[in-house]
Amino acid sequence: MEYINANLSDNVFNKLKDLIYEISGIYFSGQKKYLLETRLSKRLSVLNLPNFEDYYNYLKYSLSKDREIKELLNSVTTNETSFFRDxxxxxxxxxxxxxxxxxxxxxxxxxxxxxxxxxxxxxxxxxxxxxxxxxxxxxxxxxxxxxxxxxxxxxxxxxxxxxxxxxxxxxxxxxxxxxxxxxxxxxxxxxxxxxxxxxxxxxxxxxxxxxxxxxxxxxxxxxxxxxxxxxxxxxxxxxxxxxxxxxxxxxxxxxxxxxxxxxxxxxxxxxxxxxxxxxx
Ligand SMILES: C[S@@+](CC[C@H](N)C(=O)[O-])C[C@H]1O[C@@H](n2cnc3c(N)ncnc32)[C@H](O)[C@@H]1O
Missing domain, CATH: 3.40.50.150 (Vaccinia Virus protein VP39)
Incomplete structure (x- = not known):
């Protein structure tokens, strides 16, 4: 799949990070903007959306928003683990x-x-x-x-x-x-x-x-x-x-x-x- 090459502006980053925080408690500081951009660019491609502003609106207002929130959480969580860890x-x-x-x-x-x-x-x-x-x-x-x-x-x-x-x-x-x-x-x-x-x-x-x-x-x-x-x-x-x-x-x-x-x-x-x- 080709990823959409969109930039995440500070303004949309703030809206997305607040939304993620409200739902999950996960806090993305400004230093992690690039990480969020990378993790969410695949969702833009899957949904065929041209930019992150449209993605934010999709999460807030589309009929499929509940489903997409689940995909958002799949994308933004860090799931590193292993057997017999520590x-x-x-x-x-x-x-x-x-x-x-x-x-x-x-x-x-x-x-x-x-x-x-x-x-x-x-x-x-x-x-x-x-x-x-x-x-x-x-x-x-x-x-x-x-x-x-x-x-x-x-x-x-x-x-x-x-x-x-x-x-x-x-x-x-x-x-x-x-x-x-x-x-x-x-x-x-x-x-x-x-x-x-x-x-x-x-x-x-x-x-x-x-x-x-x-x-x-x-x-x-x-x-x-x-x-x-x-x-x-x-x-x-x-x-x-x-x-x-x-x-x-x-x-x-x-x-x-x-x-x-x-x-x-x-x-x-x-x-x-x-x-x-x-x-x-
Ligand atoms: C780094 S993994 C840790 C896995 C395992 N506990 C370990 O130590 O190997 C962190 C997990 O926390 C989950 N997580 C993050 N926020 C969460 C929340 N609000 N409620 C439940 N799980 C959450 C993530 O999806 C991720 O799978």
Missing amino acids: MPQLEVFVDILKQVVQAAGNNAYKKIRIWSAACSTGEEPYTIGILIKENFPSSDIKFEIAGSDISEQVISSAKKGIYGSYTLRNTPPAILNKYFDRIGDDSYSIKDEIKKIAAFHNVNLMNAKEVKKLNEFDVVLCRNVIIYFDTESKKKAITNIYESLKTGGYLFLGHSESLHSITSLFKLVGLGKTPLYKKE
Whole structure:
């Protein structure tokens, strides 16, 4: 497809960035104008629109605006992820899960619920699934994993569970053999035993109503997401996550992220390998 060669003026950039911010909490500073221009130029080509002003009007007023907002979100989100991302942090996650399992007393009626909020293409929730199978092979407890993201496109890819070798680069070979089927030269499909404990949802962390549909979690991982938000959006997302956690539940952020000067809702219970927060 040939891309339309249009320039994004400061005026239209401001309108588009405000619209994206209002919907998703993602903040594009002036320095990121070029990035937005590159990411959205494909939409101009697909819709056969001559310039970004027309694209903005399409998003605001066309009959297909709801559909196009979804495409906009698919285009502007940064979905970088991988299996076994940040292993030191995942080791802490396993320790915490052991405590949660112990507190549940290996009770067959108990469910332990884990949420990968903003899971992109599914590597994080499936990594959690593998860690559960490896660390609790004979537990009577039922584990449930929810993965969610604002981008419809990545959620549909997560549901398929098919991956190339690059995203699996940190996966130990024994784990790759055990939990994936090779289906092509560079293509691996996650096995059903992991797939069936994860469910995927299209959820915007800014939207309290949408987030409320996912609730009663023991542990939430919201890693490498709030870096894209300004303070106001961080507060919104974290408050929504707080409401979805059980009392006594834990929140993991990315290793460079923190709730400092965002909210005092949570108690900081770990720093070392990872910032770890608890709802008390
Ligand atoms: C860099 S990825 C992180 C994926 C994974 N958590 C990890 O650490 O590997 C960030 C994800 O956040 C999602 N995201 C951005 N804003 C969001 C919002 N308001 N609600 C839900 N997801 C959002 C993006 O679509 C993207 O897939």
